Amino acid sequence: MENVQFQVIVFGGKVQIMVPDGVSFEQAEAATKNLLAQLKAQGIPVELQGRVEQHSAPGATHAHLLNEGRVNHDR
Amino acid sequence: MPCNLALSIAKATVADEHLWSLVEPRLLPLVSGFLQQTYPQYMVQTGQMGAIYLVTLGPLTFAIERGEVRVQLSGYSSTEEQQFAETISSQLSLLLEEAASRLFQDEIGLALGQLGAVARKDQSIQDEAGEIRQAAIFTVDLPQRF
Numbered sequence: 001m002e003n004v005q006f007q008v009i010v011f012g013g014k015v016q017i018m019v020p021d022g023v024s025f026e027q028a029e030a031a032t033k034n035l036l037a038q039l040k041a042q043g044i045p046v047e048l049q050g051r052v053e054q055h056s057a058p059g060a061t062h063a064h065l066l067n068e069g070r071v072n073h074d075r
Numbered sequence: 076m077p078c079n080l081a082l083s084i085a086k087a088t089v090a091d092e093h094l095w096s097l098v099e100p101r102l103l104p105l106v107s108g109f110l111q112q113t114y115p116q117y118m119v120q121t122g123q124m125g126a127i128y129l130v131t132l133g134p135l136t137f138a139i140e141r142g143e144v145r146v147q148l149s150g151y152s153s154t155e156e157q158q159f160a161e162t163i164s165s166q167l168s169l170l171l172e173e174a175a176s177r178l179f180q181d182e183i184g185l186a187l188g189q190l191g192a193v194a195r196k197d198q199s200i201q202d203e204a205g206e207i208r209q210a211a212i213f214t215v216d217l218p219q220r221f
Contacts, residue, residue, distance in 0.1 A: 007213070008212070009210050010176075011209065013090070013093070014087075015088065032085045039186050044186055045090065055082060055084045
């Protein structure tokens, strides 16, 4: 079965979950929600803020997070 | 992963109560250790009244409740004493904030480790207020239907 690689950035009480290109957005969204559910199941009451956002894809609008922590950011 | 390579991004948070629940069992050793190391010229005493933790440093008493630090000063405190108290109060608030962040990072790391192989890297990032914060960056590979 194909794996999904997550990058999970944690600071303060915030968790940012990124999934790289290589799977469809629908797969990334489902996997992200599943990951959050797994964390909750382990007793960590993380709550998704808003929705899983599509960040970059060929031809897609670059939906960017404003006012968030920046890691390895290119601009 | 550079931001521009991410296909999707999700933001999640935990409530302050959860962060406090991580810090509270370690609170008094953490605070007293910090004060003893930083201000060795003063005696440090700790106590508890219900949900309020009390820390006395020389002539100053600090009350800590659910992560909030309050200083208790007599009405006759000098300006220098008030400034000193405010400085320590800020230091304690930062200490608790950083401890909560670190403990939460460890908690997430352990939880991810239950799901698959995890690599961790600690890195400074700039938060929304422009402050430099220590972030933990975990990389984890999981089956699509784990």
